[in-house]
Amino acid sequence: MDNPDPTRKVTPKTKKESLSKEERQKQLEFQKEAVVHLNSLYNYALHLTMNPSDAEDLVQETYLKAYRFFNSFERGTNCKAWLFKILKNNYINRFRKNSKEPGKVDYDLIKDFYHSIKDVQNDTSEAESDYFHSLLHEEVHQALHSLPEEFREVIQLCDIDGFTYEEIANMVESPIGTVRSRLYRGRKLLREQLEGYAKKYGFNTDKDQ
Amino acid sequence: MNCQKAQVLMSAAVDCELTVKEEEGFLLHLSECKECKDEFEDAKKTKMIIKEKIVQFKAPQSLFNSIMELTSASSVER
Ligand SMILES: [Zn+2]
Numbered sequence: 001m002d003n004p005d006p007t008r009k010v011t012p013k014t015k016k017e018s019l020s021k022e023e024r025q026k027q028l029e030f031q032k033e034a035v036v037h038l039n040s041l042y043n044y045a046l047h048l049t050m051n052p053s054d055a056e057d058l059v060q061e062t063y064l065k066a067y068r069f070f071n072s073f074e075r076g077t078n079c080k081a082w083l084f085k086i087l088k089n090n091y092i093n094r095f096r097k098n099s100k101e102p103g104k105v106d107y108d109l110i111k112d113f114y115h116s117i118k119d120v121q122n123d124t125s126e127a128e129s130d131y132f133h134s135l136l137h138e139e140v141h142q143a144l145h146s147l148p149e150e151f152r153e154v155i156q157l158c159d160i161d162g163f164t165y166e167e168i169a170n171m172v173e174s175p176i177g178t179v180r181s182r183l184y185r186g187r188k189l190l191r192e193q194l195e196g197y198a199k200k201y202g203f204n205t206d207k208d209q
Numbered sequence: 210m211n212c213q214k215a216q217v218l219m220s221a222a223v224d225c226e227l228t229v230k231e232e233e234g235f236l237l238h239l240s241e242c243k244e245c246k247d248e249f250e251d252a253k254k255t256k257m258i259i260k261e262k263i264v265q266f267k268a269p270q271s272l273f274n275s276i277m278e279l280t281s282a283s284s285v286e287r
Contacts, residue, residue: 019281030280035277039268041268042266043266059268059272059276064280067279067280137262140258140262141262141263158224158256159256159263160263180217180218184216184219191252
């Protein structure tokens, strides 16, 4: 990665505007492979930072780095997973460097977010009496964020972003067996949280009967 | 298969990550153990809730623009 690319010629100043054919090709490929995952990456960053402007910075840094090292991206593998890994590393470095407290949650901000989209996101059309359907987006979000980081992370990568166990194992740098058990325990914890909300609304959960 | 083994496989079963052989054993256990079957249903439901209820935001247009800019600008410099 550190070796200078021998195929890249030093472009004379006068030819600044016209990019080489390879550069333009790289750009197009990058847009097709990497930029299409912008929304997923942005949401991942939001979940990590809980702060929109930090999230934007993080995503920008990630794409800049990804573009620089795009040649080292293994073609045919999951580009989204590759980008997530870069973002995660950036996140860790950034919060270590600034010794900024990670997980400092701005609930008001998140709440605002949810209010602004509430009307648009009225998805569940069938009125099931199931208590799960009475849960609000905001509550599920809070329940998820109440979990210890190691559990929240795998649930998010699996259920929201749809990565395979192998990809998740690679991202969190743990064996697949660990991913399995974290998902198992994480979902269990989450369910307990959600049942707590359900009780608050006076729904009976199976366990009471 | 006992309950303990079934629990180890539970999440992978939810996510369709079991091998054919594991799945066979797992389903067999569920057919004779109500507790694990209920837990499996709960776990599947929990996954559904996450998928349905966690809102995905759209990245701001300004962010998209600056990324398009970044990736083309960095090719010009040096
Ligand atoms: Zn059992």
